[in-house]
Amino acid sequence: VQLVESGGGLVQPGGSLRLSCAASGFNLNWFAIGWIRQAPGKEREGVVCISSSADSTYYTDSLKGRFTISRDRAKNTVYLQMISLKPEDTAVYYCATNWTTYCSPSNNSGLYDYWGQGTQVTVSS
Numbered sequence: 001v002q003l004v005e006s007g008g009g010l011v012q013p014g015g016s017l018r019l020s021c022a023a024s025g026f027n028l029n030w031f032a033i034g035w036i037r038q039a040p041g042k043e044r045e046g047v048v049c050i051s052s053s054a055d056s057t058y059y060t061d062s063l064k065g066r067f068t069i070s071r072d073r074a075k076n077t078v079y080l081q082m083i084s085l086k087p088e089d090t091a092v093y094y095c096a097t098n099w100t101t102y103c104s105p106s107n108n109s110g111l112y113d114y115w116g117q118g119t120q121v122t123v124s125s
Contacts, residue, residue, distance in 0.1 A: 001025035005095050008119030017078040019119060020094050021095030033078045035069065036109045037091035037121075040055055047093070048108030050078060067076055085123045092118040103119070 007019040021033060034049035048069045057069055068081040075085045078095060096112035098104075106112050 003095050003097070003116035005093060005116045005119040008121045010122045010124065013123055015085050015094060015123070016062075016083045017085065017121060019082070019093055019121070021080075021116060023076055028059060028078065028097075029071070029073050030101070031097045031124045032100055033069075033071075034094055034098070034103065034107060034109075034112055035067075035078075035080045035093060035116075036095045036112065037071050038118075039088070039091040042091075043108070044091075044094075044109040046109050049103035049107050051103050052101035056099075056103055058103050058105050060107065062077065075090040082098075082121075085121075087123045090121060090123050092119045092120050095109065100103050 002024045004022050011017055032051050035047040036044050037047050038044045050057050050069045054071045067083050070079050094115050096115040098112050
């Protein structure tokens with residue numbers, strides 16, 4: 001059982017990245033999936049969560065409009081599209097699951113039970 005993030009990297013301010021979260025050993029489509037990030041010296045911050053059916057998404061208010069979560073069921077993958085990136089978006093980004101079908105509106109990082117290893121996103125000129 002494994003969650004694997006990819007797509008991170010170095011990008012200039014104002015740029016875009018798309019992160020991927022793929023699963024092995026289980027069907028990711030059955031579960032709610034969240035993206036959480038941790039910047040250097042800061043606590044983990046819930047970014048967004050998508051329910052298993054994809055009919056519910058919960059975004060951290062400050063990121064609405066710049067970050068978009070989506071699912072590709074055929075590929076058993078969840079994506080995080082990030083645009084207009086800022087230096088303060090620099091962090092390790094993790095995908096995680098709470099092994100349920102639904103998200104908590106609070107998107108608290110402590111609610112997730114299983115995490116990927118993370119992918120580094122660095123926004124810098």
